[in-house]
Amino acid sequence: MKLPNGPQTPAVVQMLRWIISPMSFLEACAAKYGDMFTLKLENNSPPLIFVSNPQVLQQILTNDTKEFAAPGDTNLLFESLLGKRSVITISGAEHQRQRQLLLPPFHGERMRSYSQVISDITEKIISQYQIGQSFNIRSAAQTITLRVIMQAVFGLDEGPRADKLQHFLGEILEKGSSKLSVALLYFPSLQRDFGPINVWGRQMRRQQETDRLLYAEIRERREQPDSSRTDILSLLMSARDEAGQVMTDEELRDELMTLLIAGHETTATAIAWAFYWIHKLPSVRQKLLQELDSLADNPDPNAIFKLPYLNAVCCETLRIYPVAMLTFPRVVKTPVSLGGYDLEPGTGVIGSIYSIHQREDLYPQPKQFKPERFLERQFSPYEYLPFGGGARRCIGLAFAQLEMKLAIAKILTSRELELVDNGEIRPQRRGLVTGPNRPIEMVIKSQRQVKSHISQIKELQEMKTTA
Numbered sequence: 001m002k003l004p005n006g007p008q009t010p011a012v013v014q015m016l017r018w019i020i021s022p023m024s025f026l027e028a029c030a031a032k033y034g035d036m037f038t039l040k041l042e043n044n045s046p047p048l049i050f051v052s053n054p055q056v057l058q059q060i061l062t063n064d065t066k067e068f069a070a071p072g073d074t075n076l077l078f079e080s081l082l083g084k085r086s087v088i089t090i091s092g093a094e095h096q097r098q099r100q101l102l103l104p105p106f107h108g109e110r111m112r113s114y115s116q117v118i119s120d121i122t123e124k125i126i127s128q129y130q131i132g133q134s135f136n137i138r139s140a141a142q143t144i145t146l147r148v149i150m151q152a153v154f155g156l157d158e159g160p161r162a163d164k165l166q167h168f169l170g171e172i173l174e175k176g177s178s179k180l181s182v183a184l185l186y187f188p189s190l191q192r193d194f195g196p197i198n199v200w201g202r203q204m205r206r207q208q209e210t211d212r213l214l215y216a217e218i219r220e221r222r223e224q225p226d227s228s229r230t231d232i233l234s235l236l237m238s239a240r241d242e243a244g245q246v247m248t249d250e251e252l253r254d255e256l257m258t259l260l261i262a263g264h265e266t267t268a269t270a271i272a273w274a275f276y277w278i279h280k281l282p283s284v285r286q287k288l289l290q291e292l293d294s295l296a297d298n299p300d301p302n303a304i305f306k307l308p309y310l311n312a313v314c315c316e317t318l319r320i321y322p323v324a325m326l327t328f329p330r331v332v333k334t335p336v337s338l339g340g341y342d343l344e345p346g347t348g349v350i351g352s353i354y355s356i357h358q359r360e361d362l363y364p365q366p367k368q369f370k371p372e373r374f375l376e377r378q379f380s381p382y383e384y385l386p387f388g389g390g391a392r393r394c395i396g397l398a399f400a401q402l403e404m405k406l407a408i409a410k411i412l413t414s415r416e417l418e419l420v421d422n423g424e425i426r427p428q429r430r431g432l433v434t435g436p437n438r439p440i441e442m443v444i445k446s447q448r449q450v451k452s453h454i455s456q457i458k459e460l461q462e463m464k465t466t467a
């Protein structure tokens with residue numbers, strides 16, 4: 001079987017480049033080998049073909065339950081955090097069943113019912129910062145998104161258990177974002193206690209604390225069932241499989257952990273990048289404020305969600321520095337011809353989201369932030385895919401977009417913000433995803449009041465009568 005070309009360096013060298021500077025590694029490979037190349041990241045695993053050709057990706061993602069599979073056992077990296085029973089680590093029919101259960105709360109009416117929660121939590125968190133005080137916008141966004149997802153999942157975002165959960169989840173993600181922690185995930189033989197540099201051991205203890213809190217919540221809910229609750233944990237607890245069995249505590253824990261982790265850090269990073277670009281480029285901020293202010297008479301979440309320029313800003317934010325660089329791997333199930341290569345069952349393929357979003361033919365001047373691209377042209381789901389596609393397409397896609405838009409609208413219309421310095425901030429690896437290479441520090445200059453058209457007319461009339 002002939003595979004697409006790729007670097008011939010030993011697997012460990014390729015792995016280290018992937019861990020240390022993933023985006024420049026992807027760019028160097030795409031420049032040298034084109035939009036399909038093979039990497040060998042582990043000695044004992046089959047090589048993995050990285051794809052950034054939209055047609056090839058379409059073939060994979062529209063067939064990833066037929067000629068290809070989207071197995072969970074290729075996502076072992078996530079197992080130590082999310083467990084063996086997470087929607088991300090399970091496979092086949094079981095995976096599809098679990099997705100069907102988790103999808104509805106993140107779509108349609110159920111999802112829109114979180115609009116008020118998002119706006120209220122955003123206001124509560126941003127009002128903790130004083131005028132003139134500088135703060136890290138990513139940390140603020142992370143508090144917002146974690147509280148929102150806790151509200152959606154448990155129906156609570158405050159109280160001692162919620163506060164402790166917030167603390168431990170924050171620590172797990174923060175400490176797990178270093179390159180050393182990532183190396184421990186990719187090299188399982190290093191997952192042991194190493195005396196004073198006990199990175200793995202400490203991470204495991206934080207996880208045990210988090211588990212204790214999650215199991216306590218599950219136990220309380222089992223002991224005091226309340227049929228009026230509409231949160232996702234209640235929904236999962238009342239679900240039954242084909243044999244009439246309810247989910248075990250372990251299954252519930254893994255799914256809760258998955259939603260809490262997948263559902264907040266990604267969105268927080270996206271919100272932080274959006275603030276960076278909006279304030280880095282004055283023309284973007286001006287156009288966006290003009291559009292947002294036009295809703296002053298009717299700042300209804302549905303109307304905000306549909307604003308074209310706000311949508312374009314969010315799309316461009318997730319294009320230029322996608323939080324997830326890759327889709328999850330897919331595996332060839334039956335012999336298949338893909339992009340001119342005849343592939344045998346067992347071959348791994350993966351969508352390189354970052355590389356597709358950097359294609360010059362699709363996105364001229366790809367390093368520039370230009371929301372207008374999304375107003376001038378419609379991209380196919382295989383040309384623009386920050387949330388992946390096919391059988392494992394992100395469950396929280398619509399929820400994340402709603403959260404981004406409402407949080408941005410709330411903060412921008414009520415406060416004048418500024419970047420503390422105008423220096424360039426670039427993306428880098430942060431755990432298994434990406435994030436800014438240094439804190440995006442912002443400062444609130446003043447409160448902002450947008451006058452509705454009705455109050456502007458009233459003021460004019462009053463001025464006329466007094467004159």
Ligand code: HEM
Pocket residue numbers: 087088099106149258259262263264266267270318322323324326327328329386387388389390391392393394395396397399400
């Ligand atoms: C900007 C925010 C987000 C981005 C960029 C993002 C991106 C992604 C990507 C690229 C995938 C893999 C898709 C594939 O392999 O084809 C994924 C899967 C997933 N995402 Fe998200 N995501 C975001 C927010 C969320 C939120 C808010 C939630 C939950 C509330 C969520 C839950 C999940 C889950 C559970 C999966 C696994 C689906 C499966 O295995 O079937 N994500 N996400």
